[in-house]
Amino acid sequence: MEKFRDELKSWMKESGKSRDWVAEKLGVGKRTVDSWFSYKQIPEKKQKLLRELMEKEQQPKQVEISMDFTPEQLEMIRQAAALRGETPGEWCERAIKALTAVSVALNDYHRVGGKGG
Known part of the structure; x- marks a missing residue:
């Protein structure tokens, strides 16, 4: 459990994600997220969702660019x-x-x- 919490903290720092962002994505209050980082365990279902978010956010974004050439x-x-x-x-x-x-x-x-x- 501690390993996932540390992994999540590290990922959030690297990606610039806040606890507010995590709370919004998981449909919970910021106080709930704060408690996960302090003393409560992150529920398995929420861990799964967080892993999916972490993977999705690490994938390169596709951007379409249109240019006119002679x-x-x-x-x-x-x-x-x-x-x-x-x-x-x-x-x-x-x-x-x-x-x-x-x-x-x-x-x-x-x-x-x-x-x-």
């Missing part, structure tokens, strides 16, 4: 994708992930005042 841009994407053995959609997904990583790195760089390491 015929020339689309052909460049097709050619670049073909060189890597990818579909144009796979190529675009990889490119967006790479650009996102660069954006995060630049934001981190600026947040620390533009100083390296």
Whole structure:
């Protein structure tokens, strides 16, 4: 029981979920959730629901993005994708992930005042 409670606490901290969020998802009051973290056991049915929520929340979210390309841009994407053995959609997904990583790195760089390491 303690193991699950610790696992839940850790997951909540990592995912930014509050006790209010847990209470709302399980249809109980926050005081009930507070008691689970203090002295009461979490009922088996609620543990099962919490595990399902934890698994669901850890799954990657699917997002659909729509963009307009000129015929020339689309052909460049097709050619670049073909060189890597990818579909144009796979190529675009990889490119967006790479650009996102660069954006995060630049934001981190600026947040620390533009100083390296």
